[in-house]
Amino acid sequence: MTSLWLADFRPPARPPLQPGLHFDNVVVGGGLTGLVTALLLAEQGAEVAVVEAMRLGCGTTGNTTGKISLLQNTRASEIRTAHSESVLRDYVDANREGQRWLLWYCVEHDIPLQRAPALTYAQTERAVPQLRAELDATRKAGLETFFVTDLEVPFPNHGAVQLDDQAQLDTIDVVAALARDLDARGVPIFEGTRVRGLHSSGNRQILETEHGDVTARTVILATGTPIFDRGGFFARLEPRRSYATAFLVPGPIPRGMYISADSPTRSLRYVPTENCELLLVGGHGHGVGRTRSAAAHADAIVRWTQRIFPGAEPVSHWSAQDYHPIGQLPYVGPLLPRQDRVLVATGFDKWGLTNAVSAAQTLAGRIIGKPPEWSRVYSTWHPRELAGAFSALTTNAAVALRLSAGWLGFGPRDALRENGVxxxxxxxxxxxxxxxxxxxxxxxRTCRVSAVCPHLGGILRWNDDEKSWDCPLHGSRFTCDGRVIEGPATRPLADTDHDTEHD
Incomplete structure (x- = not known):
């Protein structure tokens, strides 16, 4: 499973970290947040290095749908429900600045992008009140949204909220340009280097990696979810997976960027390629490790698309992981209160392109001493976190239930060993x-590994779409042979037996 953006991405591999190095700033994570943070710091003359566990952009950045939009499904109305209108305005201002920078960067570096309207639409009449609430919230936040009743699209709808002049792109084009920019500024980038621990020694932060230690004055965690448990962010985030498929469609493709307000979520956009245009359809998300069949979610996208667009032929299929913040707002700032030596950025809730850039501006500004005025909306430690208290209780009650259910599932009635493989x-x-x-x-190849997540002991679930082991507690994911893919876990699953090869 490789995304449309990553399929032809063949940049030169970067070497792994050499132990014993020291930098003023180390960015952990080579996605959009990490690379933009590193670039902004380098532009200010700060010493910085980037450490990536796998390859640049291969995480969430390389698996998004590539929409750069200030109309973000029903995010505005959800934020306004939990917070004040001034907080919502700060959030929109932050995303507007992130969008402005990203579009400027694309123009400056000849990165192709397409301007298109963004539309949040209702699949059923029951979702129309959600649209009205989103229209009201976005307009009060300063966006020039309006209501559309006739979408002229083949899929069922009951109107939409529209915001013109938004954009879409291939996210890996941006990653490649940022990498070239960092190379030109002499910023070291280390790939294939997973960070496994952190401790302090005086004013130094010591990062423990699989290839040895590296020290820094400041560490920036741009890893999707913070990989260190300090601060308890794993309890303030809900990990979710969603799916995407690109189709070759014989008929016309809608020109806007669409996303449904009601479930199951369906997101659509067109994708220009060298030879033709493709239709990209995404959505059908679920909590990580919390579904009987991940493949059924992916298959549902194909069935729906082929029903709405007869003759649609799948050409690429992939999935992505995002983190929903319990308080509705991203977390960008100190890992622990009043301790600026370890900073984090997380909780973009599927709208990572604009939020990633504004998070990078917040992080770089904090380090340099000139944070943007709107950056207060991204606080990691703020009294308004109480707004998400009920959501936190609900989310973590579900986690506790799945933890106990997973272990209680191994009772005396279970067979000691199943017959066959x-x-x-x-x-x-x-x-x-x-x-x-x-x-x-x-x-x-048959593999046997521990079924216990090394993060906090959850019993793993098989992901039949991606052939991975997923933790239903906090979203850690592992390959079939136990290597870490993503999530808060930093160590692989323990081997329990030798692998077996089959003809």
Missing amino acids: PAEGEGRIERHGLRPTAVSTVDG
Whole structure:
């Protein structure tokens, strides 16, 4: 599963970290947030390096739908429900500045983009009040939105909120340009280097990686979700996966950027390529590890698209992980209160292109001593977090329930060992004594690893779409042979047996 943007991305691989290095600032994470933060710091003459666990842009940045929009589904009305109108205006101002910078950067570096209207539409009549609330919230926040009753599209709808002159692009074009920019400024970029721990020694932060230690005065965690448990951000975020498929469509493709206000979420946009235009359809999200079949969510997108656009042929399929903040606002700032030596950026809730840039501006401004005025909306520690208190209780009650249910599932009635191995593409949890074991067969290879997430002990679930082991507690994900893919976990699953090859 490779996104449309990553399919042809073949930049030169960067070397892994060499131990014993020191930098004033180390950015952990090579997505849009991390790379823009590093660039803004370098432009101010600050010493900075980037450390990426895999390859640049291969996480959420390289798996988005590529929309750069200030109309973000129903985010404005959701924020206004939980906070004041002044907070909502700050959020919109932050995203406006992030959008402005990103569009400027694309023009300056000849990065292709397409201007298009953004539309939040109602699939059913029941969602029309949500549209009205979003229209009211966005207009009060200073956006020139308006209501449209006739969308002239083939899919069912009951009107939409529209905002003109938004944009879309290939996110990896931006990643490649940022990498070239950082190279030109002499900023070291280390790939294939997973950070596994952090401790302080005097004024130095010591990052423990799989290739040795690196020290810094300031560490910036731009890793989707903070990979260190200090600050308890894993309890303030809800990890979610969503799916996307690009289609070759025989007929005309709608020209706007559409997303539904009601569930299941359906997001649409057109994608220009060298030879043709494709239709990109995304959505059908769910909590990480909290579905019986991830493949069923992905298949639902294909079935819906082929029903609405007869003859649509899937050409690329992928998924992405995002984090919903319990207080409705992203967290950008200190990992711990009043301690500016470790900073984080997380909780963009699927709107990471504008939020990533404004988060980078906030982080760089904080380090340099000139944070933007609107950056207060991104506070990591603020009394308004109480606005998300009920959501936090609900979210973490569900986590506790899944933790206990996962372990209680291994009772005396369970077989000590299943007969045979899982069929190709399948995985299951077995009980070997008191030890839950994750067993899967992928590409003819059967692997047995611990079924216990090393983060906080959740029992993993098999992802039949991506052939991965996913934790339903806080969103850590692992390959079939136990390597970390993403999430707060920093260490692989323990081996429990030797792999088996099959003909």
